[in-house]
Amino acid sequence: ARPDIRGAAPVGRPSYGPPTWQPGTQPAAFTGPELAAAARLVREPAHLLSVPGRGTGLGLGVGGRIGPGRGSGPTVVATLPPLYPEWLGDRSFTETHQVRFPYIAGEMATGIATTGLVTAMARAQMLGFFGSGGLAPDRIEDAVRTLARDLADRSNWGVNLLHSPGIPALEEATAAILLRHPVPRICASAFMTITPAVVRCAVDGLRRAPDGTVVRARRIFAKISRPEVAEQFMSPAPAAVLRTLAARGEITAEEAELAAGIPIAQDITVEADSGGHTDGRPLGVLLPAVQATRDQVVARFGYREPIRVGAAGGLGTPQAVAAAFALGAAYVLTGSVNQVSAESGQSGPAQAMLASAGIADVAMAPAADMFELGAKVQVLRRGTMYAARAGALYDAYRQHPSLEAIDGPARARLERDVFGATFDDVWARTRDYWQQRDPGQLDRASHDPKHRMALVFRWYLGSSGRWALAGATDRRADYQIWCGPAMGAFNDWVRGSHLADPANRSVVQIALNLLEGAAVHTRFQQLRACGLPMPVARFAPRPLEPR
Ligand code: FMN
Incomplete structure (x- = not known):
């Protein structure tokens, strides 16, 4: 018709x-x-x-x-x-990790990122990582048990696996705990090369699905600040490490074979200038470089699944978060700002100091780990003398062969202004500590006076973080508080709003407001x-x- x-x-x-x-x-x-x-x-x-x-x-x-x-x-x-x-990031991120928002609360060592913080994030349909760094294995295992119990029905939570070059056994012990319990997400950080502990976490439990895809038992995130390290995590596990683990019976032959065709980590967090350990690079420089590396690696190996690149470092305002997404970040991760949340393990006095910081109130200061090598961490400068005092210790360490070589006035200054104790007192405390933990250090110190000096100076660096965590009133001027400039930016943003009141500052409210x-x-x-x-x-x- x-x-x-x-x-x-x-x-x-x-x-x-x-x-x-x-x-x-x-x-x-x-x-x-x-x-x-x-x-x-x-x-x-x-x-x-x-x-x-x-x-x-x-x-x-x-x-x-x-x-x-x-x-x-x-x-x-x-x-x-x-x-x-919800749509600002990569949709495959929210789908893969079963979250609503492309947002992570990053791990903060010594349990500053508490189990409560991780649980709150998981229940709000975001992701959080427990800060296992610097904790003894039994405390890590307690936290993992708590999380596995409280979040048994969820896969949107995880724990940090911190590289430990000085004490490899610690990294191995942490990995063993994470494998013993159903930990669905692991964030590997501070690695310069791929270690057997990381490979075990990535490879254990791999299996092939009927449709031919490789199914992971848990997912690995990698936090990096250099493209060449990112490339290692984006590549399949090194064949030599797979062979060693298979020979030791720590992975099966099938797991080793499947691992050879997939990246170690599919979520790579690029960390720009941040609190704590940092290379101090701007996000606008680093993120595109790592995205380019990702494109090359994906083309080289012909992966079927995507590798996502997320952003961290300096994210303390909505504009910064929007800028990270505009750069193409698949997700964002915050650190410093969560230290002032209600769920943070940081003490009240330390949180009060953080809440009054401006963007320039941070400094690079000697790190307790790798002190002798001159490693540094970004810390809060306002209200605490840690950066200046730890810096004076590092200068003294470089200039003198032994404690005995430090002359009278300089020694008196360090004893009075930094330690609040004599070198001899500090050495006695240090000796007791290493006697229990690693007596080999004392053997070395007995014939290496420079090492003895390092152990004495490291007592201050180790204690200063604990004083902050405990809120020690007589040691406020010595608090070591890791913090990046994002904290000051956050403080400026929330001034006069309900988020300025510590009672309203839950980690979830911070996240939702930034998003x-x-x-x-x-x-x-x-x-x-x-x-x-x-x-x-x-x-x-x-x-x-x-x-
Ligand atoms: N990152 C780790 O991978 N492992 C840690 O143990 C760790 N501890 C941290 C402790 C504190 C107090 C802070 C502020 C950061 C820590 N970070 C650690 C880094 C954060 O997870 C995050 O990557 C970083 O803070 C992001 O940058 P921002 O501080 O500018 O937000």
Whole structure:
């Protein structure tokens, strides 16, 4: 049959022309404050309107109704779809890790990232890593047991596996604990090369699914700050390490074979200038470099599954988080700012110091591990003398062959201003400590006076972190608190908002506010790029009260 065309638009009433917009509850926005308010409604479609003769000729319509191109009303030039914080990162990240948000609360050593922090993040459908670094194996195992019990029905939580070059047995013991319990995610950090402990964690439990894909028993994240280290984690486990582990019976022949075709880690966190150990690189330099490495490695090995690159370091404001996603980060990870959360294991007095820090109140200071090599960590400078005092110890260590060679006035200064005790007292305490932990250190110190001096100086570096954690009132000026400039940026952002009150500062509220603000900032930027005159003064999103 021939189509009946009698229903077409009547002659004389053409419906050509761009669609028009009819407001709902909100009128169209044209001025700075109106645009800022409308742009915050990120979960609504945003219509870019052409209104000749009005301001710049461009306006913004949120909500309302779009009709055919006849009748009155501003015409719609383009429409931006809703923008949810959930969608800022890589969708395969949220899917793979069974989370709603592409956001991680990073591990913080000595249990500062507590089991409570990890549990809160998991229940809020994000990810958190327990800070196992610097803890004895029995304390790590207690924490792992607690997490495995409390989060038995979830896979969105994990524990840090910190590289321990000085005491390899510690790294091995931690790996053994993580393998003994159902830990679904492990973050390997501080590695320069791939060790057998990392490979065991990645390879144990690999199996082939009926469709041919390789199924992992747990997933490895790697935190890195150099492309060449990232490349090792993106590659399959080294054949020599696989052979050694198989020969030792620590992995099966089948696991070794499957491991040869998949990357060790599919989630690589690029850590720019951060609290604690850091190479101090800017995110804008490092992230694209590691993304390029990823592209080369994926092409070289022809992987079927993606490798995601996430961002950490310096993320303390919504703008910084939005910038990380704009750079292409699959997910973001925060550290310093979570130290002032209600769930943090850091002491009240130390948190108060952190909460008053500005962006420049940080310094690089000697690290307790690898002190002799001159390794440094980024710490809080405001309210504590740790950076200056530990720096004086390192200078003395470099300049003198032994404690005895430090002359009277210099020695008196160190004893009075740094230790608050004599060298002899500190040596006595140090001796007791190593007697219990590793008497070999004392043997070496007995014929190597420089090593004896290092052990005495390291007493201060080790104790200063513990004094902060304990909130020791007589040692406030010696607190060693790891912290990056993100802390000061966060403090500026939350000033005068509900997040300035420690009682409101849960790790989840911090995360949700950073993500919400990042979505608003992203929308501002989209609209600005479309030509709307977005108000510069109102660009920074404010923290929102929980509903
Ligand atoms: N990263 C680790 O991989 N292992 C750790 O044990 C560890 N401890 C940390 C302790 C503190 C107090 C802080 C502030 C950071 C620590 N980090 C550790 C780094 C964080 O997990 C995170 O990568 C980093 O803090 C992100 O940078 P930001 O501080 O600028 O947010």
